[in-house]
Amino acid sequence: MTLRASNQACFRLDLAYDGTDFHGWQAQPGQRTVQGLLQDALLRLLRSEIAVEGAGRTDAGVHAIGQVASFHATTEREPEWLQHALRSVLPADLHVARASLASAEFSARRSAVARTYRYRMRRGPHVFWRRYCLQVSPDLQVDAMREAAAVFIGDHDFTAFAASAAGDRCQCLVERASVLERGPWVDFDVTANRFVHNMVRRVTGALLEVGMGRRTAADLEAILRSHDRARGGPCLAPQGLFLVGVRYPGDPRVEPELYSGFGWND
């Protein structure tokens, strides 16, 4: 435990949530949101209005396994107390995996150097998984998707795959983009320094078109270079998308410890 000179502290929260019943991350009046619930809980526990920042602003229905949040608070409370107290007051679909102290200048959003998302697809029916994946055809050509995914690796302008309302800053450095196959599952994992709104869902949509034989890797390359929002892939349903983890300087892995134990491999 770091000794603190004053009682102003910066806290980091590692979070997992089931996006099904959330109207996304960002607090909005009258909506059930992750940021809103956290801020309400902190108001109740620390008796002050606290602005909580998140590494990724997940949309309605999008899940998180390794979301990171941060906030500053004037309190003598230890992070262990906070972790326990938050777990007691938050609902079962929003879990604080860890509360810890961070350095005063830490910002969950601005300090992040990379984020990893996973888009999950499942071939065939999926009674118990329908909230956590997109059902796809059993005939999907996964090898073609795997080859096409490589098109996105590198420093690219992702305007073609951005939401129509996304801003102009669409340059993203993608360090990993891979399609994984395991039994009925087909996962698209992507790690980048930043993401544009709807980017993962639209890139996966384009890959799915490749898997269905409607487009080729060369088509995706041409679309990427066109910077034409009308040409990017369809925006897939939110329930397949997971924010898997966030990497900070000095931390070699994108996937935090809590990656395992939250559902897909056990």
Next chain:
Amino acid sequence: MTLRASNQACFRLDLAYDGTDFHGWQAQPGQRTVQGLLQDALLRLLRSEIAVEGAGRTDAGVHAIGQVASFHATTEREPEWLQHALRSVLPADLHVARASLASAEFSARRSAVARTYRYRMRRGPHVFWRRYCLQVSPDLQVDAMREAAAVFIGDHDFTAFAASAAGDRCQCLVERASVLERGPWVDFDVTANRFVHNMVRRVTGALLEVGMGRRTAADLEAILRSHDRARGGPCLAPQGLFLVGVRYPGDPRVEPELYSGFGWND
């Protein structure tokens, strides 16, 4: 395909469903039930009132991976057509894994020689699993539970573990009762020729008390022999319970093919 002399046929349906949003198996006016939805779908598809019978009457919130249903219908339709048509009209949380023809005397309920249920527990938090298991303490003594589970094997009167409203016929032949541990999961699997209402949830409740050090295997044996409904274990929450499979004469396995692919090992 069997040629049918008349157009009166007996159909078998192998079903999986997520019990979360069902008010159980049995049709009830104004309630969303599995039997009700199946009968409504058959009325729409075959244009006649058809009584559908289930091998196990699952309670509200209880899931099924290998439920079996049967019904008689006067139709020229083939089971392949029926399987496809039912999949088209039924919601995503009720899946017809297979529709097939059965012999005229087949009854999903009366022909069954054994049923297998699984009660799932998970140690620690479970954001994405909370609808499909009971969260339990990480300190659970699983070895003690495993030893105690053996108490239930054999031909016993389960009155002590029956619901208060259950009938007097509480004699059940349990051929398997085992506690399985895998990572954070603790599963209680039980196979018997028949089950009394609430039996699996109350037996698992008693095993959980053993796992928490509150009771011993000898206590459970004494409770079983007491035939005293007030002494059996607490009735655990329905969301941990799965009807895994039903065995019929000539079929060596309780677990049907569809056991895999429905969620827990992939």
